[in-house]
Amino acid sequence: MKKILISIAIMVILLFVAFEILTESESILNSVIFSFSIWESNIFPSLFPFFVLSELLVCYGFVELLSELLKPIMNKVFKINSNAAFVFVMSMISGFPSNAKYTRELYQKGLLNAEEASKVLTFSHFSNPLFILGTISVTFLKNMEAGIFVLIIHYITNIIIGLLFRNYYISKKEDTKVSLKKAILNMHDKRLKNTQTFGQTITSALLNSIHPLLLILGTVTMFLIVTTIIDNTLNLNTYYQSILNGFIEMTQGLKYVSQLAIPLKLKSIITVMILSFGGLSVHMQVISILSDTKIKYLPFFTARILHSAIAGILIYLLFDGWMSLI
DSSP: OHHHHHHHHHHHHHHHHHHHHHHTHHHHHHHHHHHHHHIIIIIHHHHHHHHHHHHHHHHTTHHHHHHHHTHHIIIIISOSOTTHHHHHHHHHHHOTTHHHHHHHHHHHTTSSOHHHHHHHHHTOOOOOHHIIIIIIIIIISOOHHHHHHHHHHHHHHHHHHHHHTTTTSOOOOOOOOOOHHHHHHHHHHHHHHOOSOHHHHHHHHHHHHHHHHHHHHHHHHHHHHHHHHHHHHSOOOHHHHHHHHHHHSHHHHHHHHHTSOSOHHHHHHHHHHHHHHOHHHHHHHHHHHTTTSOOOSHHHHHHHHHHHHHHHHHHHHHHHHHHHHO
16 A cells, blocks of 8 residues: 555656646746756866766776875775775866766776775765866855865865764775885786777777766756756745755755855855755766666765765854955
8 A cells, every 4th residue: 555655646746747847837948958058068068078087097097006106095094995096086176976987987897895985985075176166166155265165175074074984894904005116017007908999998988978977967957847846836935945956956056045145154154065965966966877886875975964064064163264364
């Protein structure tokens, strides 16, 4: 009986969504157009080059090079396989949900096991630095100093999350002595083991990069439609509507938060909390990318709640001091 009720509930929800799409077609269409605009102007340009580059770096031994050089940090600080250094560094540069893609690549190549992959996901959730310094600082907060502080706190809190989860799963201990010669030789050996031609490697990198980007586009569009339906259905004030939208679809929510008539400090707190959580849209992207693996989502979700809370508290405590210092 319970399963029948669930089936009925799902059908009711889907019919309600269909009804909203038909009756509120203009606002839904605007949401779809906005999602394409976000993807075209922000997501694709910022992620596509790094997705292709990451595929090439993995094939030509950068994982082996980086894991040897950053072995002490990964082993001693985070208690994780040194191969996770690749996910950590590349995610810091390119932004989420690239950490899920990089983690999946290393997992499929046997460089990380399921537990190590689940663990590195918890502390590699970095927003693209160009998005924070450009869109958030200049367009949304209209204050570069506040935007820089949001970036610093967002990144530092990821390190804190890594420390909090260091005992979640402890990888086998490695020799933490760093050898540049060994790092170069490991990289060289990996390149020699790559049997594909450079043209084949490039083609494979392009194909493997396009699929997750299209997946991200579809997910963002779906969640923007959901937030539009919620906005049309619920009679919320602008403040609560902006926050709710942010925790469902991050970019739209941040845009609405930037338009609120509230102090810059409060705006920065809400912004860093939404960024650190990522929005349900980003969570769905991560789930979709990892769907054919044994990598666990729950640790990632738990880490994002902690990330959001800790980052918000740090901004609240340190914002005035930072602004007076600058």
